[in-house]
Amino acid sequence: MPxxxxxxxxxxxxxxxxxxxxxxxxxxxxxxxxxxMLNAVNLLLVAFSKMHNGVAYLSDKSSIVGAEAQVFxxxxxxxxxxxxxxxxxxIVMMYRNTHSVDINFLNRLKN
Amino acid sequence: xxxxxxxxxxxxxxxxxxxxxxRKSLSKTFISVIGSGSILAxxxxxxxxxxxxxxxxxxxxxxxxxxxxxxxxxIDFAFQVDxxxxxxxxxxxxxxxxxxxxxxxxxxxEEPQHFGRYFAYLNLFVFxxxxxxxxxxxxIMFIGWEGVGLCSYLLIGYWFKxxxxxxxxxxxxxxxxxxxxxxxxxxxxxxxKLGTVDYHQVFSLAQDSSKHLLTTFDVTAITLxxxxxxMGKSAQIPLYTWLPxxxxxxxxxxxLIHAATMVTAGIYMxxxxxxxFSMSEFTMHLxxxxxxATALFSATIAIKxxxxxxxxxxxxxxxxxxxxxxxxxxxxxxxxFHVMTHAFFxxxxxxxxxxxxxxxxxxxxxRKMGGLKKKLPITHITFLLGCIAISGIPPFSGFFSKDEILxxxxxxxxxxxxxxxxxxxMTAFYMFRLYATTFLGTFRxxxxxxxxxxxxxxxxxxPLIILAILSVVGGMVGIPELMGGHHKLHHFLSPILVSEKxxxxxxxxxxxxxxxxxxxxxxAILFAVNKFSKxxxxxxxxxxxxxLSNKWYxxxxxxMIIVKPIEALASFFKNVIEKSGIDGAVNGVGKFVQYSSxxxxxxxxxxxxxxxxFMVLAFALIILIWVNDGHIYRFLTKIF
Numbered sequence: 001m002p003x004x005x006x007x008x009x010x011x012x013x014x015x016x017x018x019x020x021x022x023x024x025x026x027x028x029x030x031x032x033x034x035x036x037m038l039n040a041v042n043l044l045l046v047a048f049s050k051m052h053n054g055v056a057y058l059s060d061k062s063s064i065v066g067a068e069a070q071v072f073x074x075x076x077x078x079x080x081x082x083x084x085x086x087x088x089x090x091i092v093m094m095y096r097n098t099h100s101v102d103i104n105f106l107n108r109l110k111n
Numbered sequence: 112x113x114x115x116x117x118x119x120x121x122x123x124x125x126x127x128x129x130x131x132x133x134r135k136s137l138s139k140t141f142i143s144v145i146g147s148g149s150i151l152a153x154x155x156x157x158x159x160x161x162x163x164x165x166x167x168x169x170x171x172x173x174x175x176x177x178x179x180x181x182x183x184x185x186i187d188f189a190f191q192v193d194x195x196x197x198x199x200x201x202x203x204x205x206x207x208x209x210x211x212x213x214x215x216x217x218x219x220x221e222e223p224q225h226f227g228r229y230f231a232y233l234n235l236f237v238f239x240x241x242x243x244x245x246x247x248x249x250x251i252m253f254i255g256w257e258g259v260g261l262c263s264y265l266l267i268g269y270w271f272k273x274x275x276x277x278x279x280x281x282x283x284x285x286x287x288x289x290x291x292x293x294x295x296x297x298x299x300x301x302x303x304k305l306g307t308v309d310y311h312q313v314f315s316l317a318q319d320s321s322k323h324l325l326t327t328f329d330v331t332a333i334t335l336x337x338x339x340x341x342m343g344k345s346a347q348i349p350l351y352t353w354l355p356x357x358x359x360x361x362x363x364x365x366x367l368i369h370a371a372t373m374v375t376a377g378i379y380m381x382x383x384x385x386x387x388f389s390m391s392e393f394t395m396h397l398x399x400x401x402x403x404a405t406a407l408f409s410a411t412i413a414i415k416x417x418x419x420x421x422x423x424x425x426x427x428x429x430x431x432x433x434x435x436x437x438x439x440x441x442x443x444x445x446x447x448f449h450v451m452t453h454a455f456f457x458x459x460x461x462x463x464x465x466x467x468x469x470x471x472x473x474x475x476x477x478r479k480m481g482g483l484k485k486k487l488p489i490t491h492i493t494f495l496l497g498c499i500a501i502s503g504i505p506p507f508s509g510f511f512s513k514d515e516i517l518x519x520x521x522x523x524x525x526x527x528x529x530x531x532x533x534x535x536x537m538t539a540f541y542m543f544r545l546y547a548t549t550f551l552g553t554f555r556x557x558x559x560x561x562x563x564x565x566x567x568x569x570x571x572x573x574p575l576i577i578l579a580i581l582s583v584v585g586g587m588v589g590i591p592e593l594m595g596g597h598h599k600l601h602h603f604l605s606p607i608l609v610s611e612k613x614x615x616x617x618x619x620x621x622x623x624x625x626x627x628x629x630x631x632x633x634x635a636i637l638f639a640v641n642k643f644s645k646x647x648x649x650x651x652x653x654x655x656x657x658x659l660s661n662k663w664y665x666x667x668x669x670x671m672i673i674v675k676p677i678e679a680l681a682s683f684f685k686n687v688i689e690k691s692g693i694d695g696a697v698n699g700v701g702k703f704v705q706y707s708s709x710x711x712x713x714x715x716x717x718x719x720x721x722x723x724x725f726m727v728l729a730f731a732l733i734i735l736i737w738v739n740d741g742h743i744y745r746f747l748t749k750i751f
Contacts, residue, residue: 018727021720021723022720022723022724022727025720103719103720104718104719104720106717
């Protein structure tokens with residue numbers, strides 16, 4: 001499958017994420033959109049890594065060039081999982097305080 | 112003996128330091144002993160030096176250290192003892208000592224702290240004056256020149272709680288500064304042309320016609336600028352107005368600074384530079400005209416003044432005018448002679464006036480005096496002697512010096528003589544108007560004042576007596592050969608003066624001139640005494656007299672043509688340039704920052720969504736600029 005398909009798919013996902021962050025007010029949706037963007041980038045990383053490795057593979061069957069990214073992605077996913085737990089915890093705390101998950105309620109931090 | 116010369120200014124300097132620093136802790140007695148003692152010590156050394164010079168000790172320059180050294184110019188801090196400076200040293204320290212003693216008594220009501228300040232200033236003044244006279248080059252003279260200006264300011268404004276006095280002090284300072292600028296420019300000019308400021312070198316280079324270092328224009332410009340300096344310091348038209356105002360200071364200060372010493376600095380400077388001045392015909396003419404004009408002008412003002420000190424002040428200006436007339440017609444000896452005799456009788460008159468003011472409890476208006484003859488016998492006698500001396504009645508000192516100047520003026524231009532005699536007649540008239548109104552007739556003050564009238568203490572009367580004796584016999588050093596004298600002063604001073612180009616006048620003519628001037632002065636005296644002893648002028652003056660009593664409205668004129676425009680300019684700068692220009696710019700920056708931050712603040716809405724939007728837009732912009740092989744970036748750098 002040509003790399004351009006991956007790129008277009010990732011761009012689409014990323015754009016959906018951005019638009020979701022920009023237009024939605026529900027904190028959980030926004031959070032999900034952020035995850036979407038993260039995963040779009042993750043996917044792109046994997047795709048490029050495979051493409052890179054594929055090029056090297058043609059000349060040397062045992063080449064592991066670009067294969068590191070396949071491992072990186074797992075790290076990123078683990079970190080993202082941790083981040084999600086922190087983020088969700090924040091949203092829970094926010095809900096407890098304001099009885100709402102609308103991010104526009106957070107513009108009065110000073111009080 | 113010349114090794115001792117540095118002691119002369121050192122003593123007053125030490126006195127200044129002690130009195131100035133310890134004024135709060137020392138007793139008045141101690142302060143006055145230090146103050147007067149230091150001057151007495153200087154006087155003794157000056158006396159020794161004087162006799163040393165007189166007995167044929169050659170002119171000596173005593174360098175102390177190098178003051179300024181550059182590749183092309185070397186200025187020594189050196190003292191020069193010769194006939195002229197040793198004579199001035201005697202006048203300054205001698206009369207200065209008497210006035211210090213007098214001051215100790217006159218100022219006894221002051222608080223110790225201010226008393227100490229007063230004596231510190233006096234000592235500093237004497238120090239500066241000695242520096243001025245002793246310096247062997249123009250730069251040292253300038254240091255002293257500035258020093259006396261400063262001390263004059265400090266002493267005129269001695270009673271600094273009175274704002275009028277402060278204004279008078281400032282006026283004196285500013286007027287002097289104008290003159291000082293002329294002096295300074297002259298010194299620069301000399302350095303530029305001759306590369307030295309040392310008197311000997313300047314004069315010998317200037318006279319050396321083979322080298323052509325100075326053109327006629329240079330000499331004229333230098334001498335004119337020096338004369339501007341002398342105008343300021345010696346109160347000549349148009350810079351004389353500070354001197355009468357300077358009467359705001361304590362009376363002994365008026366005697367010391369504004370009569371006997373400081374104002375003669377200009378005369379000293381011109382006499383010192385006589386070589387240069389003799390080279391410029393034009394300057395000499397100008398000096399004699401200015402001198403004569405000042406002499407007449409201020410004499411007319413003095414006729415209608417009612418403040419005892421103001422009369423004397425204008426009389427000082429007038430006598431200084433005579434000295435400049437003498438200088439202008441080339442009679443340097445006559446001018447220096449008149450400086451000396453004038454120092455005697457003017458110090459005497461001022462101290463006498465101080466004694467009167469003291470007795471009258473600080474009343475200075477002569478219309479409220481009268482009949483003081485009986486109550487103040489010593490003051491009366493000495494004051495009378497001073498008046499006779501200044502009026503030029505033989506054989507008192509003023510006669511000889513004034514006659515010498517007038518004779519030289521006659522030889523130069525007969526009109527000068529006529530006007531000079533007219534001035535002398537006015538001098539006699541206003542002095543005896545002052546004398547008659549103050550001492551003769553009946554007392555016109557309050558009963559309380561009459562009750563408290565008393566002769567001054569001995570510390571004040573002894574200086575008066577000594578000065579009176581000097582005023583009477585001081586002329587003996589300059590008896591002209593016509594009268595069988597030898598004119599010792601002339602012979603004494605001749606080594607340092609260029610040969611005076613005074614045309615010889617016939618003896619018969621000279622006798623006649625003397626006779627005429629004395630007769631006119633005598634008539635003026637009789638007229639004045641007759642007129643004012645019984646019935647002094649009490650009513651306000653009218654017509655010309657009113658103009659005279661208002662000093663020809665010169666102060667008002669200066670106020671109108673100089674002070675007011677400057678004030679208007681200043682207020683223009685203050686209200687327009689400062690307010691809308693400078694303040695506008697400074698406040699404008701502040702306002703702009705405030706306005707723009709108020710606008711930028713709106714971006715910080717707290718809406719997370721808008722932050723993210725900005726972030727995304729910014730990223731998009733950055734990517735847009737940097738991708739595409741930097742095309743957009745290059746495009747942007749090209750346009751901006």
